Amino acid sequence: MLFNTFRQVVRVNSLDAQLLKRDGISLVFKPHKTDSSSGNIFTWMPNHFVVEVTCTAYDQEGQQVWSGQYKGVGDSNFGETSHDFSAAGEKASLDAFRQLEAALQAEPLFRATAASR
Numbered sequence: 179m180l181f182n183t184f185r186q187v188v189r190v191n192s193l194d195a196q197l198l199k200r201d202g203i204s205l206v207f208k209p210h211k212t213d214s215s216s217g218n219i220f221t222w223m224p225n226h227f228v229v230e231v232t233c234t235a236y237d238q239e240g241q242q243v244w245s246g247q248y249k250g251v252g253d254s255n256f257g258e259t260s261h262d263f264s265a266a267g268e269k270a271s272l273d274a275f276r277q278l279e280a281a282l283q284a285e286p287l288f289r290a291t292a293a294s295r
Contacts, residue, residue, distance in 0.1 A: 250274025
């Protein structure tokens with residue numbers, strides 16, 4: 179999802195400011211899955227799923243510069259769920275991450291580092 183918005187994306191293992199500067203990392207995004215749930219009293223596999231994702235961006239100094247929270251909802255019928263137990267969860271995740279992607283692309287703060295797509 180970050181690849182759809184920025185020219186270069188790399189994984190970092192630390193928010194250490196010296197390492198970020200040394201490696202030329204200008205922004206760090208740290209996602210947090212804050213809540214998920216599912217439930218159905220008739221079958222054990224979920225047919226309704228809610229995923230909440232919080233993503234925070236940090237600058238090279240390790241200071242928070244942006245944050246957003248997105249809620250994705252996914253529903254599947256018994257036919258879908260009986261063939262793919264994760265159908266509702268996948269739909270909820272896709273919904274949340276599409277919202278996050280749209281917010282990143284619309285955020286003026288990221289225009290200088292965003293890919294020209």
